[in-house]
Amino acid sequence: MELHFLGRGAAFNPLEGNTSAYYREGDHLFLIDCGESVFTEFIRRGLFEGAGQLWIAVSHFHSDHCGSLGSVVLYCAEILHIPVHILLPKGDERYEAEMRQLLQLFGVSDECFQFDAEGTLQAFTGFSSMSFCRTKHAPGMICYSFSFDTPEGGLFYTADTATADGIRAFIAAHPCFERIYTEGIDAPNHPVHLPLHELADAVPEQLRGKVRLMHLNGANCEQAAKALGFSAVQTENA
Ligand SMILES: [Zn+2]
Numbered sequence: 295m296e297l298h299f300l301g302r303g304a305a306f307n308p309l310e311g312n313t314s315a316y317y318r319e320g321d322h323l324f325l326i327d328c329g330e331s332v333f334t335e336f337i338r339r340g341l342f343e344g345a346g347q348l349w350i351a352v353s354h355f356h357s358d359h360c361g362s363l364g365s366v367v368l369y370c371a372e373i374l375h376i377p378v379h380i381l382l383p384k385g386d387e388r389y390e391a392e393m394r395q396l397l398q399l400f401g402v403s404d405e406c407f408q409f410d411a412e413g414t415l416q417a418f419t420g421f422s423s424m425s426f427c428r429t430k431h432a433p434g435m436i437c438y439s440f441s442f443d444t445p446e447g448g449l450f451y452t453a454d455t456a457t458a459d460g461i462r463a464f465i466a467a468h469p470c471f472e473r474i475y476t477e478g479i480d481a482p483n484h485p486v487h488l489p490l491h492e493l494a495d496a497v498p499e500q501l502r503g504k505v506r507l508m509h510l511n512g513a514n515c516e517q518a519a520k521a522l523g524f525s526a527v528q529t530e531n532a
């Protein structure tokens with residue numbers, strides 16, 4: 295399952311674009327996070343051309359992860375006239391209420407989208423199901439990582455996280471995993487992001503070649519990750 299990155303920057307590194315990735319099969323598009331730069335990148339790259347349906351999973355409500363959600367949904371509904379499925383974690387009423395409120399504040403009416411629960415997604419063959427995995431990030435904020443069941447052994451996308459617990463659990467459950475995409479910060483400790491040395495503690499050296507860093511806060515971060523045996527995602531040019 296090949297993810298394509300629209301950006302790989304952290305919130306205060308906007309020149310590398312907000313961290314977000316998409317996956318496409320035929321006319322089916324799956325988008326992970328929808329930060330401030332995402333709608334512009336979609337248009338600039340012509341990614342909506344031929345799109346028939348869009349699924350969106352939003353990790354949390356920092357604007358570098360949801361800032362252009364309103365424009366994306368409205369564009370799909372009012373210009374392209376294609377269905378938009380917004381995925382929800384099962385049983386999390388607060389997340390659903392906050393997502394509904396965000397869309398209302400963005401001026402997106404209910405008929406522009408539908409909510410779908412996490413789980414099996416028959417529209418794709420590159421993965422059979424996806425699930426939301428709660429993680430710790432900013433205080434008081436709901437934040438999720440995403441786990442995909444893929445024929446190659448599973449894919450994990452941390453989004454923003456202050457802890458490597460989700461990565462540890464994913465590796466334990468998927469010892470032959472396909473790929474992990476994770477955030478990481480070049481700092482000895484941090485209250486809301488994942489210090490690289492904590493990431494290194496969670497990932498055995500022989501597996502680090504399958505782990506890609508995203509949400510970079512600068513060039514130092516990529517160099518520090520490489521020194522530990524990780525690599526960084528690359529953003530494809532339009
Ligand atoms: Zn972020």
Ligand SMILES: [Zn+2]
Binds near residue numbers: 354356431454
């Ligand atoms: Zn965040």
